[in-house]
Amino acid sequence: MPRGGSRREAEEFAQRHQKWIARQRARVPQQRSPVEHGPALRDRARRELPPRLLAFAAQHGLAVSRISVRNQRSRWGSCGRDGHICLNWRLVLMPPSVSDYILVHELMHLRRMDHSPSYWRLVEAACPDYRSARAWLRRHGPSLR
Structure with missing residues (x-):
């Protein structure tokens, strides 16, 4: 509420601009849910x-x-030319089909x-439903970071 404005004026403004306020709120990403960062999840x-x-x-040779x-912070995984694969511990917070896609994604970089x-x-041959996993990541991934 602007300095010097009354509560009544603020309520009237909110009533007059209800649709605009709803549209603006819909554009703001939902608040991230706190993720347990304890050692138990990392150990898991x-x-x-x-x-x-x-x-x-082994399945893909x-x-x-x-x-x-x-x-x-910014990656789910990475694969180096030397065959070293790094994985984000947060993969255990995802549905198995999504984390499996990430594992396959990184492995296919070896090819x-x-x-x-x-x-x-290559990814599609190894994980035919990878598009669904990517959609899940776009929708829910930010809340896991």
Whole structure:
């Protein structure tokens, strides 16, 4: 409320501009839910993610040189040219189909270190429903960070 304005004036303004206010509120991202950052979840990620990644690697005939589980702020995972795959511990907060997509996404970089159409064909062959997982990440991923 502007300095010097009355409560009545503010309420009248809100009534007159109700639709505009609703549109503006809809544009603002929902408040992020607090995520438990305790050691238990990180330990769970370190226990669960590497075996799942290695199982997918074996299934696709790929060799991983090293796996790290980290507290990454802007990535769900990464893959180095040397075969080192880093995973965000927050993958354990996602539905398994979504975290599996991320594991496959990183593994396919062992075949192609880019995001070309050829790369996405590899991802689709390994994870046919990857588009749904990406949609889930766009919708819910920000609340996990």
